[in-house]
Amino acid sequence: SQTIHQWPATLVQPVGSPLSLECTVEGTSNPNLYWYRQAAGRGLQLLFYSVGIGQISSEVPQNLSASRPQDRQFILSSKKLLLSDSGFYLCAWTGDRGTQYFGPGTRLTVL
């Protein structure tokens, strides 16, 4: 069966520091991968999606970037965090049947 992992689970970072969040999927190949963010008390916002290695589409211009160095690995990065980057970051994947499944999330607090 397929499994999606995210780490770290929680992170507290100072303003201006770099960020790297990792997402990996097991049990499938060539998945479509997604990064979402959920700010406190708000809905999910799609940040990036990827249909293959090195292929990244950005939905919202912002202080973040994404990379897909391997088939089942998706990384979310920032060079300098802002207070507004705080939130709950979720990775998701879509298989052949089109249904999207989410990881456990990373809760980021920028101080």
Added chain:
Amino acid sequence: DAKTTQPTSMDCAEGRAANLPCNHSTISGNEYVYWYRQIHSQGPQYIIHGLKNNETNEMASLIITEDRKSSTLILPHATLRDTAVYYCIVRVYGTGANSKLTFGKGITLSVRP
């Protein structure tokens, strides 16, 4: 993607059926109805989806009206662990950009003992 309208909140007693409504009057013929839920501090969990026929799985049943303008998610025997925010989403079935899920505010279901 078509927009959906859900009540803000509802509650039900443990052990009883929870019926969660959703309106999607502008749904297109190729759009599916998806339901997800999000328990506090967890990632959204897929529940069920359908096009026009009623669907049932181990978690819930999905009833879609004949005109497809509304649907109801049914949790047949709600438990305290079903307390969560439930999202009704309509979107084109597929992958890539078409797989983008647009989450609204959802409905908060509170199951009381």
